Amino acid sequence: MLKAVEFDKLSIDITETSEEVIYRFVGDVDESFRQKDVPRIKKKKITFVLEQINNFNSCGIREWIYLVRDISDIGSLRFVQCSVTMIDQINMVPDSLGKGTVESFYAPYYCECGGEVSRLIHVADSQMDLQMRHAPAFKCESCGRNLEFDALEESYFLFTGSEMQRAS
Numbered sequence: 001m002l003k004a005v006e007f008d009k010l011s012i013d014i015t016e017t018s019e020e021v022i023y024r025f026v027g028d029v030d031e032s033f034r035q036k037d038v039p040r041i042k043k044k045k046i047t048f049v050l051e052q053i054n055n056f057n058s059c060g061i062r063e064w065i066y067l068v069r070d071i072s073d074i075g076s077l078r079f080v081q082c083s084v085t086m087i088d089q090i091n092m093v094p095d096s097l098g099k100g101t102v103e104s105f106y107a108p109y110y111c112e113c114g115g116e117v118s119r120l121i122h123v124a125d126s127q128m129d130l131q132m133r134h135a136p137a138f139k140c141e142s143c144g145r146n147l148e149f150d151a152l153e154e155s156y157f158l159f160t161g162s163e164m165q166r167a168s
């Protein structure tokens with residue numbers, strides 16, 4: 001079963017199974033986004049797929065926080081495949097995650113041979129690194145060298161730490 005909600009710059013595809021509902025977000029969360037128009041579907045597991053979230057503005061983020069707060073009360077909310085934009089947003093405004101948890105996210109790396117690449121990190125597989133705010137190691141697919149992390153580790157991995165949870 002597939003539903004879709006469309007705004008000016010954002011579309012949300014909704015898929016349901018018996019136990020889970022998956023919301024896939026594509027586009028920008030801006031002033032055209034109305035959280036009230038997003039159907040609340042009562043399931044044990046609620047998944048947000050966020051690899052194609054490109055931008056948030058201040059009107060959009062206010063609506064987003066309402067949505068996340070509301071949906072967190074319905075079931076157990078997890079964020080998967082978070083884009084770099086989504087992670088930056090969570091680090092700046094921890095309420096963007098609400099009671100949700102990040103299961104996987106993209107992180108920016110680069111290699112001298114070919115420039116920027118992003119890599120998907122599964123939180124459960126990289127807990128040791130993330131707790132110490134270290135970027136997990138990846139090899140370049142073209143030249144085999146280690147990729148360099150392309151952001152500040154302390155800030156980019158802030159959301160994985162317990163300090164932020166205490167502060168929020």
Ligand SMILES: [Zn+2]
Nearest residue numbers: 111113140143
């Ligand atoms: Zn390389």
